[in-house]
Amino acid sequence: MWVTSDLETALTPTAIALGNFDGVHRGHQQVVVPVVNLSKTYEPLNVALPVPEQQGWVDDVTVSASQEASEITTIKDKNHIYKTVVTFNPHPQEFFTGQARKLLTPMAEKVEQLRSLGVEQLVLLPFDRELADLSPQQFVEKILIEELQANWISVGCDFRFGKGRTGTSADLQAIASSFGINVNTVPLQTCQGERISSSAIREALLQGEITQANRLLGRAYTLSGKVVQGKQLGRTINFPTANLELPPEKFLPQTGVYCVRAYASHLTPLASPIPAVMNIGKRPTVNGSSVTVEVHLLDWSGDLYGQTLTVSLEHFLRPEQKFDSLNALKEQIQADAAVAKTLLTIKQ
Numbered sequence: 449m450w451v452t453s454d455l456e457t458a459l460t461p462t463a464i465a466l467g468n469f470d471g472v473h474r475g476h477q478q479v480v481v482p483v484v485n486l487s488k489t490y491e492p493l494n495v496a497l498p499v500p501e502q503q504g505w506v507d508d509v510t511v512s513a514s515q516e517a518s519e520i521t522t523i524k525d526k527n528h529i530y531k532t533v534v535t536f537n538p539h540p541q542e543f544f545t546g547q548a549r550k551l552l553t554p555m556a557e558k559v560e561q562l563r564s565l566g567v568e569q570l571v572l573l574p575f576d577r578e579l580a581d582l583s584p585q586q587f588v589e590k591i592l593i594e595e596l597q598a599n600w601i602s603v604g605c606d607f608r609f610g611k612g613r614t615g616t617s618a619d620l621q622a623i624a625s626s627f628g629i630n631v632n633t634v635p636l637q638t639c640q641g642e643r644i645s646s647s648a649i650r651e652a653l654l655q656g657e658i659t660q661a662n663r664l665l666g667r668a669y670t671l672s673g674k675v676v677q678g679k680q681l682g683r684t685i686n687f688p689t690a691n692l693e694l695p696p697e698k699f700l701p702q703t704g705v706y707c708v709r710a711y712a713s714h715l716t717p718l719a720s721p722i723p724a725v726m727n728i729g730k731r732p733t734v735n736g737s738s739v740t741v742e743v744h745l746l747d748w749s750g751d752l753y754g755q756t757l758t759v760s761l762e763h764f765l766r767p768e769q770k771f772d773s774l775n776a777l778k779e780q781i782q783a784d785a786a787v788a789k790t791l792l793t794i795k796q
């Protein structure tokens with residue numbers, strides 16, 4: 449997938465899903481998938497082809513700008529409409545409040561999720577004063593049509609854009625149609641009567657309602673990070689734990705103990721996760737001070753330091769407790785592991 453924050457290097461013409469898409473949840477997927485599924489025979493409305501000078505191909509979860517320039521020219525095809533997600537960076541709310549937001553899908557995870565849906569390009573519009581001041585008409589004309597040569601646009605029905613968030617999805621439809629461009633407006637999606645939204649997923653995660661969060665997401669919530677050193681106490685109680693270093697902006701669920709599946713690409717094919725237990729918390733038993741995320745892989749041993757480990761959350765098991773001794777903690781972790789094995793075996 450091609451990732452760019454520079455409009456001059458965007459691949460055009462485009463079919464665009466427009467929005468913030470934090471979480472890439474089931475509602476977001478309803479907006480993005482029609483773009484991906486757009487018929488291959490769809491005729492481009494225009495064929496102007498500026499050749500990009502910079503590149504940022506992302507073939508795995510790492511966002512980088514290190515690939516070969518020749519790759520762009522290889523796939524550039526004047527009859528091809530690039531299936532594109534256009535989003536804002538930083539999030540407009542972050543720009544206006546100056547406060548960083550915790551994210552369900554930090555950039556690397558968002559890229560991976562969109563890529564797995566079949567998106568070919570992610571355009572990260574730098575959200576600055578100039579962009580914030582564009583009227584809805586100017587935003588559509590300058591950004592979507594002139595710069596990105598949009599042929600087709602998909603948005604959620606609650607999408608707002610342009611100066612002061614004055615533009616609605618109906619305005620987008622009216623403006624775009626004056627240029628002969630169709631807008632697909634997706635109604636709000638619900639799941640068992642509840643609206644699917646990033647806020648509902650955050651709320652469920654904060655309550656430890658993992659099944660509900662996963663249902664709204666359409667997949668299991670994941671945490672992904674590099675394995676770093678801890679206090680090396682785990683091995684002394686026969687429960688070594690891989691300590692995950694997460695992006696600082698990653699949204700964390702309620703603290704406590706979870707039943708998870710662990711994926712490490714260097715160890716197992718992605719299809720074969722390793723059952724595991726995880727603790728998110730301050731570890732009061734050992735007088736820990738900061739929140740850590742630690743994973744013990746069941747019936748497994750090996751060296752994980754420096755590797756990237758991803759865990760998918762399956763069940764919340766219990767809140768974190770302060771035990772009188774390491775031995776008491778060890779007995780509880782044994783019990784947690786037994787419950788996790790049962791839960792994961794039943795589900796498989």
Ligand SMILES: Cc1cc2nc3c(=O)[nH]c(=O)nc-3n(C[C@H](O)[C@H](O)[C@H](O)COP(=O)(O)O)c2cc1C
Nearest residue numbers: 678679680681682689725727731732733744768769
């Ligand atoms: C499944 C599981 C459950 C845990 N539960 C608790 C707990 O209830 N209270 C606590 O203080 N620490 C808990 N921990 C964290 C341990 O205190 C921690 O893994 C141990 O101190 C070793 O950490 P280290 O190897 O990073 O030094 C748990 C860890 C795991 C893997």
Ligand SMILES: Nc1ncnc2c1ncn2[C@@H]1O[C@H](COP(=O)(O)OP(=O)(O)O)[C@@H](O)[C@H]1O
Nearest residue numbers: 677678679680682683688689745749751752753
């Ligand atoms: N089953 C396992 N689950 C997690 N880590 C394991 C396991 N077996 C071995 N390890 C290794 O042990 C390390 C954790 O040991 P631990 O004593 O808890 O040290 P630390 O405090 O540095 O995490 C992991 O980072 C990994 O390299």
